[in-house]
Amino acid sequence: MEKEPLFETKRAKGRVLYRVFAASIFAGICLVWFYRASHIPKAGEDGRFGWIGLLGAEIWFGFYWLLTQASRWNPVYRHTFKDRLSQRYENELPGVDVFVCTADATIEPPLMVINTVLSVMAYDYPPEKLSVYLSDDGGSEITYYALLEAAEFAKQWIPYCKRYKVEPRSPAAYFVSISADAIVDHQAKDFWAIKKLYKHIEKEIENIVKLGCVSEEVRSRRKGFSQWDSYSSRRDHDTILQIVIDGRNQNATDVEGCRLPTLVYLAREKRPQYHHNFKAGAMNALIRVSSNISNGKLLLNVDCDMYSNNSMAIRDALCFFMDEEKGHEIAYVQFPQNFENLTKNELYASLRVINEVEAHGVDSYGGPLYIGSGCFHRRDTLCGRKFSKGCKSDMKWENRKGEELGIHEPEESSKSLASCTFEENTQWGKEMGLKYGCPVEDIITGLSIHCRGWKSVNCNPTRKAFLGLAPTTLPDMLVQYKRWSEGNLQILLSKYSPAWYAYGKTSLGHQLGYLRYSFWAANCWATLVYSILPSLYLLRGTSLFPQISSPWFIPFAYVIIGKYTWSFAEFLWCGGTTLGWWNEQRIWLYQRTSSYLFAFIDTILHSFGYSDSAFVITAKVADEDVSQRYKKEILEFGDSSPMLTPLATLALLNLYCFAGFVKEAINRKGIAQVYDTLTLQIMLCGALILINLPLFQALYLRKDKGKIPATVTFKSMACAVIACTCFQFSY
Ligand SMILES: O=c1ccn([C@@H]2O[C@H](COP(=O)(O)OP(=O)(O)O[C@H]3O[C@H](CO)[C@@H](O)[C@H](O)[C@H]3O)[C@@H](O)[C@H]2O)c(=O)[nH]1
């Protein structure tokens, strides 16, 4: 008899309706293209330059719109049957190694890091099969100290979570989420006790953080600190490796006598003369070190801010890997990245539409992209194994090899695996492990796995599996998107291009799904053209669009209204708010005209060998007044980052053009007549001003520290005035 599957896949309802709608929009786009191409002003006529510019931009927008259709054409939703999994395999569940990465104890506070660690240690999973590794690229004693505290606290926390089926299992998030009234009587005593204990370690850790170092007294009292004796800086030290809890030790138990998961601290060796390859380097060291200690068949990778919010997530993932029919094709299971600190109206936007729509779309063509955090991998595929049809790699539990080894041996024998020289003349960073040399090591690694014939799966349970921290200032967000778009563009130009390399190795829909991100950065040009040229021509009174009474006006109106109505409806359907959508449009503009622009230029420089792309770590903490403004949804400009100048220039340019046009219109022509020929330009320029209202406030009205710095104000005013004047008096 066939076994019932461990997961099922459902297609989205209303696909046909969407396809009809999309086809009609495409027809509109074609008409726009046709109109543009057939009405180009002759040489010498006014507006020829602008017209050609808009033609280019519209061709680009249409092309890019087509790319995004791949991720909407055929969405699928996955559902798992965890009860079947435990019935069939409860005693054969595989070992799971969880990797938490941190890199900087100041912008990634140790308390946050250990909350993530505790949340994954408390998974609903047999503890003797669970191992948690913390990779600390900061090599911070304070983080290590916090981990030791966490290990002690875990002895109470894990049994508490399991007894009361607590969610979420990050203590900080749990104590915030729960109100004391919700605690039922029999739980009350334990609740107050565990809360008191948590507050205590929180205080201890905060004290050490304030002090900035671990006192001699603590260092001598606790194990492992002597490894810092030879430490000279975070970029120059030996491998520091400590098995904080050895899960193989029968005596490593919690207060109730149950086994504890293994817990390991690793700061790989760093030397100034060796490139450390950022997170990819850390992950590869973790893969090797863990193979020597616990050697779990399944690897989970989370960022240090991404705590587990759903203690069943491992079981969800296993439903895919252990499915008898399809499991052997699946290389990784990716959960979406969700954020706990978003404001109600998502001031800096979020991954909402990507998570709820696009990830489900690419899932039907071969699977979601690997996005670094919240992803379960098979160890062997991440290490480079190719997919082959006949071969069914088995996830079932096998006794660990090193089981009989002494307790201190794995520490010593593993240290060399994390040394700088270990990877010399090996395939690590190339065909093995995560790939080096790309700011989005996750995407390029996932792509190469897909090209080796594997599938991946997008798992999006109702109770979010992971919650992390999104940037809380505009410059931080812009820098993050610069890294992402730059990385994706580099992949396009690399050997592993989704356009060429992936051809024939994965489906066309899948290639398009990847290309949608590869071309992120390239969007800057069309967006700049569209937000500058029509407004400049408005200032001169030159029309670049069909007038409102012309039939050619209809396709423009249809495409614009249709596209935006759809995007609005989609956003609400994904659970967003109206204002959230409006904010998203602003961020869309800012990303395209700043992050993507800088990313594009840097990628070009990079490919000629002029600049080196780095991994700028996103801050996970902010000053008190910055957080206050964030909570009130006030945009934070803050520093004089060069990335702010294009935004402000663009906003001011539109403001000047609009003002100039209104003045002209009142002085010279009747408003009504002007309105007919310039409708779309007036609306476009007006919309750009409306969306920038908070920016104008930050330029001229705000007094707080988050306003736009004076240097940026002067630079952008100068640029905008020069652009307008030159344009008005040219020809
Ligand atoms: O040299 C480094 C740099 C970063 N990290 C860690 O990498 C993670 C991601 O860094 P973050 O600054 O939070 O970047 P995000 O943009 O939020 O991360 C997303 O994008 C990255 C690729 O650009 C992926 O690596 C991440 O997994 C993905 O969540 C963090 O845990 C860092 O501690 C390291 O371990 N070593």
Ligand SMILES: [Mn+2]
């Ligand atoms: Mn992050």
